[in-house]
Amino acid sequence: MKLYKNPDKKDWSDLVTRPTLQKKELNEVVQSIIREVKLTGDDALLKFTQMFDSISLDELIVSEKEINEAISAIPDELKEAIGIAKQNIKMFHQSQIEVEKVVETSPGVNCWRKSVAIENVGLYIPGGSAPLFSTILMLGIPAKIAGCKEIVLCTPPNKNGAVNPAILYTANLIGIKKVYKVGGAQAIAALAYGTASIGKVNKIFGPGNQYVTKAKELVQQDGVAIDMPAGPSEVLVIADATSNPDFVAADLLSQAEHGADSQVILLSDNEAMINDALLELEIQLKDLPRKEIAKKALENSKFILFNSVEDCIAFSNEYAPEHLIFATESAENYLDLIVNAGSVFIGKYSCESAGDYASGTNHTLPTNGFAKSYSGVSVDSFIKKITFQKLTKEGIQGIGNAIELMAEAEGLFAHKNAVSLRLNSL
Amino acid sequence: MKLYKNPDKKDWSDLVTRPTLQKKELNEVVQSIIREVKLTGDDALLKFTQMFDSISLDELIVSEKEINEAISAIPDELKEAIGIAKQNIKMFHQSQIEVEKVVETSPGVNCWRKSVAIENVGLYIPGGSAPLFSTILMLGIPAKIAGCKEIVLCTPPNKNGAVNPAILYTANLIGIKKVYKVGGAQAIAALAYGTASIGKVNKIFGPGNQYVTKAKELVQQDGVAIDMPAGPSEVLVIADATSNPDFVAADLLSQAEHGADSQVILLSDNEAMINDALLELEIQLKDLPRKEIAKKALENSKFILFNSVEDCIAFSNEYAPEHLIFATESAENYLDLIVNAGSVFIGKYSCESAGDYASGTNHTLPTNGFAKSYSGVSVDSFIKKITFQKLTKEGIQGIGNAIELMAEAEGLFAHKNAVSLRLNSL
Numbered sequence: 001m002k003l004y005k006n007p008d009k010k011d012w013s014d015l016v017t018r019p020t021l022q023k024k025e026l027n028e029v030v031q032s033i034i035r036e037v038k039l040t041g042d043d044a045l046l047k048f049t050q051m052f053d054s055i056s057l058d059e060l061i062v063s064e065k066e067i068n069e070a071i072s073a074i075p076d077e078l079k080e081a082i083g084i085a086k087q088n089i090k091m092f093h094q095s096q097i098e099v100e101k102v103v104e105t106s107p108g109v110n111c112w113r114k115s116v117a118i119e120n121v122g123l124y125i126p127g128g129s130a131p132l133f134s135t136i137l138m139l140g141i142p143a144k145i146a147g148c149k150e151i152v153l154c155t156p157p158n159k160n161g162a163v164n165p166a167i168l169y170t171a172n173l174i175g176i177k178k179v180y181k182v183g184g185a186q187a188i189a190a191l192a193y194g195t196a197s198i199g200k201v202n203k204i205f206g207p208g209n210q211y212v213t214k215a216k217e218l219v220q221q222d223g224v225a226i227d228m229p230a231g232p233s234e235v236l237v238i239a240d241a242t243s244n245p246d247f248v249a250a251d252l253l254s255q256a257e258h259g260a261d262s263q264v265i266l267l268s269d270n271e272a273m274i275n276d277a278l279l280e281l282e283i284q285l286k287d288l289p290r291k292e293i294a295k296k297a298l299e300n301s302k303f304i305l306f307n308s309v310e311d312c313i314a315f316s317n318e319y320a321p322e323h324l325i326f327a328t329e330s331a332e333n334y335l336d337l338i339v340n341a342g343s344v345f346i347g348k349y350s351c352e353s354a355g356d357y358a359s360g361t362n363h364t365l366p367t368n369g370f371a372k373s374y375s376g377v378s379v380d381s382f383i384k385k386i387t388f389q390k391l392t393k394e395g396i397q398g399i400g401n402a403i404e405l406m407a408e409a410e411g412l413f414a415h416k417n418a419v420s421l422r423l424n425s426l
Numbered sequence: 427m428k429l430y431k432n433p434d435k436k437d438w439s440d441l442v443t444r445p446t447l448q449k450k451e452l453n454e455v456v457q458s459i460i461r462e463v464k465l466t467g468d469d470a471l472l473k474f475t476q477m478f479d480s481i482s483l484d485e486l487i488v489s490e491k492e493i494n495e496a497i498s499a500i501p502d503e504l505k506e507a508i509g510i511a512k513q514n515i516k517m518f519h520q521s522q523i524e525v526e527k528v529v530e531t532s533p534g535v536n537c538w539r540k541s542v543a544i545e546n547v548g549l550y551i552p553g554g555s556a557p558l559f560s561t562i563l564m565l566g567i568p569a570k571i572a573g574c575k576e577i578v579l580c581t582p583p584n585k586n587g588a589v590n591p592a593i594l595y596t597a598n599l600i601g602i603k604k605v606y607k608v609g610g611a612q613a614i615a616a617l618a619y620g621t622a623s624i625g626k627v628n629k630i631f632g633p634g635n636q637y638v639t640k641a642k643e644l645v646q647q648d649g650v651a652i653d654m655p656a657g658p659s660e661v662l663v664i665a666d667a668t669s670n671p672d673f674v675a676a677d678l679l680s681q682a683e684h685g686a687d688s689q690v691i692l693l694s695d696n697e698a699m700i701n702d703a704l705l706e707l708e709i710q711l712k713d714l715p716r717k718e719i720a721k722k723a724l725e726n727s728k729f730i731l732f733n734s735v736e737d738c739i740a741f742s743n744e745y746a747p748e749h750l751i752f753a754t755e756s757a758e759n760y761l762d763l764i765v766n767a768g769s770v771f772i773g774k775y776s777c778e779s780a781g782d783y784a785s786g787t788n789h790t791l792p793t794n795g796f797a798k799s800y801s802g803v804s805v806d807s808f809i810k811k812i813t814f815q816k817l818t819k820e821g822i823q824g825i826g827n828a829i830e831l832m833a834e835a836e837g838l839f840a841h842k843n844a845v846s847l848r849l850n851s852l
Contacts, residue, residue: 077831078831078832081832084825085828088531088532095527101521103517103786105514105517105786106786109780109785109786111786113522114761117765119765119766130837131835132836133835134832134836166836202799203799221643223795224799225796225800229646247844247848250844251844253843253844254840254841254843254844256840257838257840284843288839288840288843289837289839290837332816338542339542339543340542343814343815344812344813344814344815346815346816347817348848349818349822349848350821351817351845352841353833353844353845354821354825355815356833356841357828357833358825358828359531359532359535359537359815360529360531360537368649369649370651373544373629373650375809375810375811375812376811380806383801384792384798384800386767386769386801387770387787388761388770388772389769389770389771389780389786390773390776391773391776395785399514399780399784399785401507402508402511403507403779403782403783403784405507406511406783406784407782409557409559409592410556410557410559410560410592411557412556413683414682414710414716415778415782417679417710417714418673418680418777418778418779422777
């Protein structure tokens with residue numbers, strides 16, 4: 001970890017730069033996987049599952065028996081916890097549904113937008129060391145609220161050909177009927193182009209390793225929509241003398257344990273707070289099961305002292321963090337200054353874990369500075385808004401001449417003629 | 427043009443397929459242009475402008491003098507027409523602004539979303555045969571309503587080094603201060619990476635030829651957001667015995683004149699309507715200044731007879747047209763059946779030209795079937811929604827245990843610890 005004191009503004013652009021991900025080598029590998037899935041469909045999926053997940057499967061779809069076993073396997077208290085999270089996420093996302101507003105822009109010219117669900121969506125849930133069943137809530141609940149007809153879930157099987165029961169339990173709870181045991185780039189290819197068992201979808205959501213990310217990037221070039229570009233997860237904490245260094249350290253670690261490439265940044269106008277948080281970090285780190293991962297992530301972490309909270313916010317805006325924990329007592333006075341962030345956590349009791357699991361906000365958020373132009377996942381991500389318009393006779397009479405003049409000025413006489421014919425008929 | 431009668435449903439997927447755009451050869455050319463702009467900045471821009479637009483410029487930025495000359499050059503009646511369009515577009519897009527709603531998902535857990543403008547956006551306006559000043563209204567007005575701080579416009583100069591006065595007039599009317607004389611892939615590269623004269627932007631909007639489209643696709647892979655993937659423009663008209671064949675023909679032609687690759691489709695449950703529209707098409711075509719372009723586009727057009735209006739809609743949903751003109755008297759009874767379309771024009775007086783110019787809806791819409799997953803441009807395109815949350819003591823006490831259990835089940839103990847520390851402090 002590195003400590004900076006009042007870095008010069010001209011050095012900020014270096015400080016906010018994320019490590020570059022190597023992309024070149026990946027490209028070929030992932031392209032060849034996609035090509036094979038397009039060519040041989042399920043055969044390729046089974047082959048790659050054998051190759052990468054070390055299991056030979058007969059069937060890709062998870063059976064009803066497996067789902068029922070998963071439901072029995074989950075302890076009641078975890079079921080209750082998931083239920084609480086589900087309810088809060090549902091409540092927050094339901095509030096995102098918009099009412100249609102018809103706007104009469106000119107007399108007889110009525111225009112409106114209608115939200116219509118994307119028909120087929122695919123959710124990718126990684127397997128591996130942390131079975132992210134919480135991500136199923138974060139993607140499946142807004143998909144259901146939006147009204148997507150078909151929601152398909154892909155997740156890699158373990159070496160025994162099984163899927164983590166918490167994943168199956170949560171998928172079933174949300175009402176996702178089709179869960180397939182397939183992971184990696186091959187899963188993304190299957191969702192993008194379809195195979196005999198897995199239907200093609202219009203949009204693909206979910207986190208993943210660099211193969212998955214690359215595959216999403218490549219299929220996007222073929223017109224399949226994706227939730228957003230991805231990079232390593234990150235947190236930026238702004239703390240001052242009123243913050244609790246134990247909480248700050250815990251929040252930094254909860255990001256660091258995600259992966260060795262996680263980004264962890266602490267900004268403060270108070271040097272003692274930085275030192276206290278650093279000390280506490282060392283203490284808490286010792287007891288963590290994932291301490292080796294967290295240590296690696298912390299090697300690249302940055303602790304920066306600034307002259308003021310305003311400077312901290314200005315730097316944060318330039319960094320555009322996925323998660324911004326604003327852990328000061330006066331945070332609420334500064335919210336209007338925040339222009340780039342995925343999700344903001346205000347005050348000492350709003351830890352990132354709350355938003356990761358159960359407060360109701362979505363945890364699929366823009367990383368890597370993408371918060372400058374992208375939003376996190378919401379119900380909006382699962383719909384498109386179709387515009388409608390209806391002009392009456394009065395409507396076309398009112399604006400017809402303006403259209404004719406503009407079309408003519410653009411040299412588009414057929415556009416003009418479509419109006420002239422109508423005006424002449426009246 | 428081809429006529430089909432009640433095509434079998436299994437053949438629909440062939441019928442809705444757009445011609446593939448060659449991409450491979452383009453890739454290298456565009457990549458080398460981007461590379462050079464990244465390396466030598468303005469020098470590369472001036473070099474490519476000399477090469478592709480046949481003009482050697484001293485300065486890229488349009489001067490105040492040029493803008494004032496453009497303002498004088500535009501006839502008053504065109505100014506009035508643009509004013510009417512501006513007012514309607516503003517009114518419709520202003521209605522898209524959302525009010526922040528704070529949702530208390532659990533006692534003491536408050537969550538909300540805030541719309542914040544993307545700070546820097548770039549608009550690309552093609553030059554060439556049709557000076558699309560209307561597109562400046564469609565992109566600039568929502569950008570202004572969203573509150574984007576910096577709006578930069580790039581458009582290629584003509585052989586004399588000038589920009590069409592209607593483009594300069596409209597940009598000035600909207601309040602766009604920075605207009606640069608640069609087009610093609612080099613303009614997109616400048617917007618994406620910045621040069622000495624053109625600042626880097628976070629998101630790039632606007633139509634263009636295949637070089638521009640390819641460049642947008644490539645810079646998107648570097649994390650620069652773009653409005654949407656692009657393809658040739660298209661219209662699908664649904665007509666029945668109640669439709670006016672003259673209007674239908676005019677609407678088809680107003681799409682066909684856009685470009686030789688434009689897609690034009692007519693669906694009907696009435697064979698006489700198709701025949702009448704075809705006859706009328708030939709008549710109207712003769713007088714069009716852009717008839718050679720329109721003729722080429724019509725070579726690939728499809729006229730399809732179906733058994734019912736419902737079948738027409740089902741086919742349209744599978745095609746997912748950019749523009750859907752629903753030209754029947756009973757159209758309004760069927761609107762709920764429409765699931766995939768960019769913009770829908772209802773009844774005999776709602777011609778596409780209205781939405782292209784002055785009704786108030788946006789004309790930057792998803793083509794190439796992307797309407798299945800993408801929306802057209804709106805104020806949403808110029809903002810990101812940042813989520814906020816504030817938990818009180820009561821809030822974390824209420825949901826803390828659920829978070830602990832879920833974090834533990836995902837094997838993320840630092841996530842759990844961030845909550846436990848807080849709960850223990852209370």
